[in-house]
Amino acid sequence: MLHEKLTAHLLEVQKPARYTGGEIGQVVKNPEKVDVRFAFCFPDIYDIGMSHLGMKILYSLINERENYWCERVFAPWTDMEEIMRKEGILLYALESGDEIRNFDFVGFTLQYEMSYTNILNMLDLAGIPIWQKERGERIFPLVVAGGPCACNPEPLAEFFDLFILGEGEEVNLELMDLYHRMRENGATRSEFLKKAAGIEGIYVPSLYEVTYHEDGTIENIMPHDGAPEKIRKRVIPEMNQAYYPEKVVIPFIEPVHDRISVEVLRGCIRGCRFCQAGFLYRPFREKSTETICKQGIRLCENSGYDELSLSSLSTSDHSQIETILDQLLNYTEKEHIHLSLPSLRIDNFSQSVLEKITTIRKSGLTFAPEAGTQRLRDVINKNITEEEVLRTCKIAFEGGYTMVKLYFMMGLPTETDEDIIGIAELAQKIVDLFYSMPGRAKGKLQISISTATFVPKPFTPFEFEPQAEKAEILRKQQLLKNAIQSKKIKTSMHISDVSQMEAVLARGDRRLCAVLAEAWKNGCRLDSWEECFQAEKWYDAFKTCHLDPAFYANRKRSYDEIMPWQHIDYLISKSFFIRENQKAHAGQVTPSCRQKCSGCGANQCLGRACF
Amino acid sequence: MKDYRMIFTKTGMSKYISHLDLNRCMFRAIRRSGLPAWYTEGFHPHLYLMFPLALPLGVESLCEIMDFRLNEERPEKEILEKLNAELPEGIQALTIHEPKMQAQEIISAEYQLCFRSEMNLLPLWENFMQQPEIFIEKKTKKGMIQIDIHPLMNIKHMTSGNQKLCLTLQLPAGSTQNVNILTVAEKFQKCAFQAISIKNIRRTKIFSENFQEFF
Numbered sequence: 001m002l003h004e005k006l007t008a009h010l011l012e013v014q015k016p017a018r019y020t021g022g023e024i025g026q027v028v029k030n031p032e033k034v035d036v037r038f039a040f041c042f043p044d045i046y047d048i049g050m051s052h053l054g055m056k057i058l059y060s061l062i063n064e065r066e067n068y069w070c071e072r073v074f075a076p077w078t079d080m081e082e083i084m085r086k087e088g089i090l091l092y093a094l095e096s097g098d099e100i101r102n103f104d105f106v107g108f109t110l111q112y113e114m115s116y117t118n119i120l121n122m123l124d125l126a127g128i129p130i131w132q133k134e135r136g137e138r139i140f141p142l143v144v145a146g147g148p149c150a151c152n153p154e155p156l157a158e159f160f161d162l163f164i165l166g167e168g169e170e171v172n173l174e175l176m177d178l179y180h181r182m183r184e185n186g187a188t189r190s191e192f193l194k195k196a197a198g199i200e201g202i203y204v205p206s207l208y209e210v211t212y213h214e215d216g217t218i219e220n221i222m223p224h225d226g227a228p229e230k231i232r233k234r235v236i237p238e239m240n241q242a243y244y245p246e247k248v249v250i251p252f253i254e255p256v257h258d259r260i261s262v263e264v265l266r267g268c269i270r271g272c273r274f275c276q277a278g279f280l281y282r283p284f285r286e287k288s289t290e291t292i293c294k295q296g297i298r299l300c301e302n303s304g305y306d307e308l309s310l311s312s313l314s315t316s317d318h319s320q321i322e323t324i325l326d327q328l329l330n331y332t333e334k335e336h337i338h339l340s341l342p343s344l345r346i347d348n349f350s351q352s353v354l355e356k357i358t359t360i361r362k363s364g365l366t367f368a369p370e371a372g373t374q375r376l377r378d379v380i381n382k383n384i385t386e387e388e389v390l391r392t393c394k395i396a397f398e399g400g401y402t403m404v405k406l407y408f409m410m411g412l413p414t415e416t417d418e419d420i421i422g423i424a425e426l427a428q429k430i431v432d433l434f435y436s437m438p439g440r441a442k443g444k445l446q447i448s449i450s451t452a453t454f455v456p457k458p459f460t461p462f463e464f465e466p467q468a469e470k471a472e473i474l475r476k477q478q479l480l481k482n483a484i485q486s487k488k489i490k491t492s493m494h495i496s497d498v499s500q501m502e503a504v505l506a507r508g509d510r511r512l513c514a515v516l517a518e519a520w521k522n523g524c525r526l527d528s529w530e531e532c533f534q535a536e537k538w539y540d541a542f543k544t545c546h547l548d549p550a551f552y553a554n555r556k557r558s559y560d561e562i563m564p565w566q567h568i569d570y571l572i573s574k575s576f577f578i579r580e581n582q583k584a585h586a587g588q589v590t591p592s593c594r595q596k597c598s599g600c601g602a603n604q605c606l607g608r609a610c611f
Numbered sequence: 612m613k614d615y616r617m618i619f620t621k622t623g624m625s626k627y628i629s630h631l632d633l634n635r636c637m638f639r640a641i642r643r644s645g646l647p648a649w650y651t652e653g654f655h656p657h658l659y660l661m662f663p664l665a666l667p668l669g670v671e672s673l674c675e676i677m678d679f680r681l682n683e684e685r686p687e688k689e690i691l692e693k694l695n696a697e698l699p700e701g702i703q704a705l706t707i708h709e710p711k712m713q714a715q716e717i718i719s720a721e722y723q724l725c726f727r728s729e730m731n732l733l734p735l736w737e738n739f740m741q742q743p744e745i746f747i748e749k750k751t752k753k754g755m756i757q758i759d760i761h762p763l764m765n766i767k768h769m770t771s772g773n774q775k776l777c778l779t780l781q782l783p784a785g786s787t788q789n790v791n792i793l794t795v796a797e798k799f800q801k802c803a804f805q806a807i808s809i810k811n812i813r814r815t816k817i818f819s820e821n822f823q824e825f826f
Contacts, residue, residue, distance in 0.1 A: 008808065010627055010669070011668070011669040015629070016627040016668070016669075017627045017628050017629065017632060020624045020627050021624075022624045022625065022699055022700050022701070023699065024636075024639075024640075024697070024698075024699050250636075250639060252627075252628045252629075252632045252635075252636060252699075253629070253632055254631075254632070254635070258635075301643070302643070303639065303643070304638070304639030304640065304641070304642035304643035304697070305639065305642075306638075306642070336650055336656055336657075336658070
């Protein structure tokens with residue numbers, strides 16, 4: 001049951017249903033009858049976390065085991081945090097209302113760097129010491145994390161007992177089984193951690209020592225107590241056999257994505273050089289049409305949702321996409337369900353695919369050309385041409401679309417002013433195209449350009465690159481604004497201070513743990529929310545810790561520098577990234593994996609060629 | 612096509628589900644139930660659902676109303692069972708029947724209102740009610756207006772004691788005139804200048820003319 005202190009104040013906060021639990025689909029078990037309790041923590045508010053697919057998968061997976069219980073925990077919004085601190089309410093899990101400090105596992109998913117201070121805040125709200133070394137020898141609670149940002153977990157190394165690398169469907173249960181056995185035998189925390197480090201995909205940061213050169217770069221990363229030299233991520237080789245839930249928790253309040261998702265494929269064949277996800281989730285693996293349709297229909301029936309999303313990094317790259325759409329549309333049209341395809345590529349966006357989705361929903365169309373000129377698109381290996389963009393827009397305008405959203409990045413390697421002006425020119429060509437079409441859709445044309453500052457990420461060919469300085473980004477933003485002529489084109493640009501912090505944390509080392517703790521102590525949390533982000537407090541934290549954000553964000557790394565994530569193995573070889581980096585600077589493109597294998601190394605886990 | 616009216620409870624933690632969220636919750640419950648729901652005609656068909664009287668967030672109820680349509684007639688018992696299987700804790704369908712009255716016929720509602728405080732609440736309440744007028748602010752299309760709720764409050768029953776005060780109170784409800792029970796409770800808290808907490812508010816009845824229960 002929820003705390004009485006809490007219910008007395010629930011009407012004082014926005015959207016109290018964020019904090020009550022009780023949704024349809026939640027799993028409630030008898031605490032007396034479960035052996036291991038797992039608090040799945042999403043380090044942002046409910047509205048964001050409840051849209052996250054990975055949580056839905058792992059929540060159901062753990063709960064399928066009768067004697068394990070996984071519950072959900074989210075970061076409170078500022079109004080609720082204030083009440084919790086004032087009333088002494090400790091962070092609790094939504095299903096049971098129990099304080100998570102008594103759980104066996106407190107597991108966070110690392111989805112984006114700017115959620116890191118939320119982790120510290122949530123641990124503190126839970127009454128759990130933020131520093132790993134202060135948690136003592138009692139085996140629980142084990143504070144663990146997984147998710148994409150675990151590929152460089154170093155800025156969080158001193159807060160966590162262990163990190164889970166790669167796909168969690170198998171390793172999470174292996175880890176819980178080991179814990180269950182060892183706890184029964186009275187093992188201590190450090191005994192457990194040493195043993196856990198032997199499971200493939202488990203990284204125990206306290207078993208590694210990092211030394212630094214005088215210039216601040218890393219000298220060495222050395223394992224001790226038998227920990228492996230390299231920790232390899234886990235992969236589920238066959239997607240049709242991968243666990244997928246049949247039921248999900250259905251939130252009362254509207255989350256950012258209020259729909260049900262079926263994952264259609266993992267990995268990406270494209271190799272865009274800026275895109276971390278495109279490399280982290282390799283190798284490319286599809287689910288069969290049959291699996292996708294079966295899972296999609298089952299989820300719709302069990303949830304009552306009227307929107308089904310086919311989710312992946314690039315859904316139109318599924319080899320059977322048209323068959324999948326045909327089969328699913330047979331069901332969804334009859335059942336009044338909208339089918340949505342969030343990630344389509346411009347180049348294979350065929351007339352028939354477009355027709356299929358327009359029968360269902362006619363809203364905006366979103367493209368991500370990422371760069372304004374062909375030269376720069378070649379550099380980043382975003383293999384789409386202006387011709388393809390215009391051809392697709394033409395199809396879309398004929399199909400009744402009048403809203404086009406275009407995503408770009410600023411500050412890409414080798415970028416010049418010409419490339420920035422190219423963004424405005426491309427948008428203008430789309431405007432001109434619209435008005436040149438006699439058969440264009442009725443309605444007001446609206447082109448929105450959204451630009452984000454490029455953040456170099458680990459495990460990409462751009463991991464060596466410096467991020468553009470703030471002043472340079474501001475200048476380029478102004479340049480772009482001046483270059484836009486048409487009133488039909490609207491722009492929105494990302495704040496660059498956030499991007500710099502993101503760049504720092506993405507490629508940071510262990511010394512940043514102190515900065516994170518300091519920033520959080522200064523009051524930083526919910527940093528991905530514009531109204532909460534406080535740049536000066538972050539810069540102050542760096543000063544206090546005698547570290548320079550520019551060292552992490554704006555410095556070019558040599559190919560032979562030891563990266564903070566050197567001991568983490570995501571299957572893709574460093575020599576591949578160096579090769580791709582060189583090709584980028586030479587303006588050479590790399591064909592998609594389906595056209596030609598570029599030898600990244602990801603297929604070693606499959607023991608065969610990907611295609 | 613067949614119209615149905617559901618009378619349902621909204622108690623316990625489900626009182627924190629907002630009106631908009633309740634709409635989505637019911638929509639999905641009907642879809643999951645497998646009942647042959649009726650969809651509106653037209654370009655964007657949607658499931659027809661109607662709530663004749665909204666309930667403020669944080670207020671419990673024993674008598675909420677939802678109207679919906681099925682493509683074909685089904686036994687009321689079957690509908691009741693199928694929907695109850697899909698409803699969250701605290702929300703329970705009590706009856707399913709053919710609507711007998713129109714939504715516009717709703718004129719008032721009855722509430723149970725309980726306050727708690729460190730002090731004796733009865734004299735505070737008596738002071739409150741002895742005021743000649745009790746004005747509350749109300750947002751309308753023309754901006755904020757002042758309404759005297761004193762003549763609109765029909766107190767049917769009152770018990771007090773042990774730092775507790777419970778009232779049974781009837782207030783205008785519906786499309787012609789509506790007084791939000793929460794604003795009444797908050798007005799008392801404010802006028803008393805004392806630390807008074809609202810223990811619970813619960814809607815118990817909805818009336819049409821002549822004190823007939825809405826059905």
